[in-house]
Amino acid sequence: MNATSPVGRAPGAEPAFLRLSRFLERRIGIVLGPEREYLAHHRLGPVLAAFGLRDLDSLVLALERQPASALLDAVIDAMTTHETLWFRDRYPFDVLTSRVLPERWLPGHHLRVWSAACSTGQEAYSLAITLEEYLQHQPRLRGATYDILGTDVSAAALAVADAGLYDAQNGVRGLSPAQLARYFERQRGGHALRPVWRRGVNFRRFNLLDDPAGLGSFDLIFLRNVLIYFQADAQQRLLERVAACLAPGATLVLGTAETLTTRHGVLAPRRLDGGVIYQRQS
């Protein structure tokens, strides 16, 4: 495949990779820098074959003609990075147990949690395990309940999340053998998460460029390792909308490489136990 092939392109038209890049930025916010051109060719090869398309030019043309389609879904699945693991970075889960939950989760309180950009579900389920185990050790929390919403723009990633079935190599990265035995049962050649860790978790497709107001209000939002793919202005808009979904006093957790560099009126950093989380001011 040759992205700059003149086949089917009018003289003077923009190269296909550039048009693809602009298209994806408009649709899902991710920016493909020029260094990603090789990656795009590599990842989109199977999509071209599956949809009987000749080259990147014809793919971009098809996307522009029919913006909501199975082809768009396949391109999104191929071009988004789904790298994730269980209890990623450890700190966010430890600080929940040591600081956030003792302050926020009171007897009878229903805790609402959003794992935004949850990829294949490891983050949402790591949260569920953390909450379940916390509940088991806190008899004072009589009547306390929770629900966790996992969202992502990639339908393929969400299908894995929803099945709760993980392969023995990549799918269970981050877990010790003891955790593997405690949280999973062997099934269909993989590891199936036990129902007790799944019962409070639901997944749905959601594009972070859309307004999340309809998802409701949350006590805790994990928005990790996705902001890095957005341009500064899109990051700013996203953070404002996400902040608006936090209840007063609720917590936002970003990825380790992500910080709030500009002012976000309602979000205040809290330096706790060697890391930073953000709290919505009342």
Ligand SMILES: C[S@@+](CC[C@H](N)C(=O)[O-])C[C@H]1O[C@@H](n2cnc3c(N)ncnc32)[C@H](O)[C@@H]1O
């Ligand atoms: C690197 S993964 C991060 C997964 C998890 N949050 C973690 O930290 O392990 C990034 C995820 O962001 C999703 N994503 C990218 N753009 C998105 C958008 N506009 N809306 C929702 N999800 C998006 C991708 O599909 C991918 O699953």
